[in-house]
Amino acid sequence: MPALKVGLQKLVDQLRALQKCFMSMEEPVNMNNSEDADSDLSTHRNRSRSSFDEGSLYISCTRPHSLVDPGKPYSSHSPVIKTGWLDKTPPKGTLIFQKRWVTLDAEFLRYYQNEKEVFSKRFIAVSTIADVLSVGEQKFEVVTKNRTFLFRAENSAVRGEWVAVLKETIQQLCSNGKTRSPSLSDAGGDSRGEKQGYLEMNGSRSKLFIVVSADRVFLYLNSEDRSQGIGITSIDMNMGSVKSTDPRAFSLNTCYKPFSFVAETTQQRDEWVEAMQACIGRSLSSDTVVWSVWVEESNRRCADCGAEDPDWASVNLCVVICKCCAGVHRSLGQSVSKVRSLRMDEKVWTDSLVQVFVQLGNDRSNLFWASNVPPSETIRPSSNNEERQNFIKTKYCQRKYRQYHRLFGCQEDLNKALCKSVQTGDLLETMSLVFCGADVNCSTGDPDVPNPLCIAQNYGRKLLEEFLFHNLNTEFPGVQDVERVIPQVAVPIPHAGILFKIGSTTRAVTERKGKGDFSQRWCTLDKGVFKYFDGEKRAHPCGEIKMSDVQCLVVNPLGKHGYLHTFELYQISGRIHLFGADTPDSVQQWIETIAKAIVPPEAEGMASWSFERVGRLRYTEGPNPHCPRACWVAAGGSTLLVLLHGTDRPESIDLRKLQELCVQPEPGPVVLVDRGRTLRLEGDRRADFPGWANSLQQGAGRGDGPLDQQQLTGTDVPVIVDRCLGFITQYGLKSEGIYRKAGVQSKVTALLSSLCLDARRVQLTEGEHKVDDVANTVKRFLRSVREGVFDGEQASLPWLRTVALSETSRRISQYQTLLASLPPVHQATLGAVINHLYCVQCFAEENKMDAHSLSIVFGPTLFQADGTDKSAGQVVEDLVQHYQAIFDVDAEHVKRQIEMISHIITAKEDRPDEETRTICGIYLEVKEEGSELLVQVSQKTTATDVVSEVLRRRNISSQPEDYWSCFLVNDKDDMDGWVNVTRNGHVQFCEEKGQRAKGSFSKRYCVVTATSLEIYKTPKSNHPEKDCHLQALKVYCGIRKKLQPPSSWGMTVVWTQDQHEMHRWYLCCESDQELTDWLATFFFLQHHGDLWPGTS
């Protein structure tokens, strides 16, 4: 058998060689390989239907050498996932397996005669594959609805790989919910530019079913095959051309091979030609430039890191670069490097610019730019961002590795040489001169051709003209300047890596998610768009998240879910994404990179801080309510960073020291009073808001935490301690046996627990609270607070040992040393307690508690001990007696304090509760400068109060039939909160294309953001069905009756995509109010909040 196989292979090779001879004669025919019995088209219909591979067609055409790129697909569509040799079942009647080169991408499984062939013999749409089964030894079946294909691998390991990768690809396609495959007749409704039908193709003996779709032409044996997703091959139309050859025939010339087709009638021929031309147009738009620039071999590797197939370029520095390097180039600023895409920025790519790149090429450009790069400084595609940045800055800003021109340093000579080289048209020399200091704008002294650019024009040096044009304003900043000019945040460094993700939801993830709930995703973040893929090589993401659409990033506590590190992204549209991984470094990098991408430059400090959550909120400030503005907020521990509107850096708020924190029930705001200022953070019913409220509450201190996580006063003393000591100072200093007498246990317990819940809320009043209860409450707190005032048992030992020192001065200095080593909150708390005890013993005559009596009580309390160790009491007694020395307090200060306390105790005065009052400017009927009345309002003032006050002061008598209204007007400057106006919800949706409506109304989820209208099938859908720019829409109230809208509250949205395509969408709501809200949202956003009727 092996011998036979070898013999056959030889024959095949000979035949193939023969075909190549034909090919070289440019004969546009297909070659039916005699080896391939199944390729006999004329007979295939009559042959057994059960044949595994009836009717494949062999269009022989091998790739030109320059385009052979092993392991890479020739097609630009989907990256190839797997390739390799497999044996395919023989056609019926023969027993010999046929060796085929098989490729798999996200859309198709194809097999070819060999690895150099351009056109497949057969393709099977992945979307039609129902299953993949291992059979027998080394074999596997690819099962579609109607047919089964049998393949045999070299060994069972290879078989296993194919089966696994095929299954995964099918799975992925399913999970994407997309049937992009044009091979399915009913795939999606989007058949833009599609044409299909039978055509005779020169070389095949029967008509073929041809489909022109998007930027490809597909060949099928017949329309049934098409509907089954099984075809012969597809022709990429890039660089193709179509020509009519006779009344019914036309030819399609591709860069590989010409095809001839014959239509039934001239009219049909014209339609086909038109469809194919449009198809070429579509493919050209993306690929022409890239392929023309890649004609120069060295342009297929990044000039900086060597990455393959770079599709970006710096048009002034004349280098072709990869996406990662382009990100760094862009960060240097336009004046250093003008970065353009070879695929997207078509306009800049004139023929002459393309020629500049072809003539120079990365190799020659690097002769200049990288003539002496130390091996230690070179970068690779895998280099990290820092290395990449350093290298690129050194290369193009410092220009450290360049080939110095011999005239370097002599400006005049350089300029003269430039004028000369422009005449001769020497590109590399010109480049070398310009980047070594020659002045592109230098004067030639000739008024007819005043500068080098004119010389180039005069001499018809188009390429030089192009080069000079792009370098008219190039700066040479040096590396320091770049650091200064370019803020770090402007560096959009692409980031990529593996994360695990659970499907997005619309409500906060509260339950624990196990590892099994997560799927591995390859994630990228580039140019403000986060994408996640099923695998690194996938062309199509499973989903993407615009960073501008992220309103909150939450870092979960370790181990909250199955993965140790997890974080969540909340989108404005309401979707929530949960990501995780076990590697702290990579997760941390992702968090920082994402944070940088969502916050504005001024808030960049937040991104690199170890926050627990960062995001955008709306706020109002001060006692005057105003239109909410956007702010950026980051919370972590007890710190809150806030970037308020109009400020250039975040300010830091110590949440423990808030005077007040009030979390109102949803959708109420969270109110913070910090250093006398009131800040209201709005909830807006957002899914991330309860998390904010919780995080603020946690950060604001809690009674069950250690000393330094308590609510604190401005001087770092726990509010619980401060409140109680203050109360005793006011009401208890003359109470006999204060701190020694017991309180009422139940009252002490109740008071302590309410203080622990929120100490700021608790007002201690003389009538309600007894001094002994309060005294025992603070004692119990100090005795039980975690770690205690002396910061734990271990740290308290040196204090206790100090009493053994007999010399007072040595003890004092030892206490001072120990005090200095306490953490700030402990230090402040101990200071406050001892200061208080000092004051208490000053009134010992009345309260009978001298320093010794107090220390017997407070020794065990502060040391959290049982009282058997007497040294605890001795320490406290020392501290009280030598209070001024140990705590370094001014004697005068203590004296004044005691005097003040005496004054407070004696002067019993009522202080009425003060009400916040604000002055408002009120205009009557017209707003004229200086005509406003100033009215004092408080929280209790009603609109009626305001109106009657104004009328009274204007001497207007109000008649019973008069209706006066009172409006709160926001200045236009205050309207910058508008960007946050968004709306989402369910609507009944119906679409009309051209003149006819498609289908009836159905429920859709509609999202309006500041920039776009998106329609989703459900709130959980990852991809919008419709996504269009808000400003391209016209919104009308009402729907034509003919369409039978499901409710009478509808609106018509007209989207003009381009001049020819107009879409009409109908959205129906459930109530008048809803309709008004939707319309208001649209108009508000379209007009940037300026809805006041204009005068013009």
Ligand SMILES: [Zn+2]
């Ligand atoms: Zn690169």
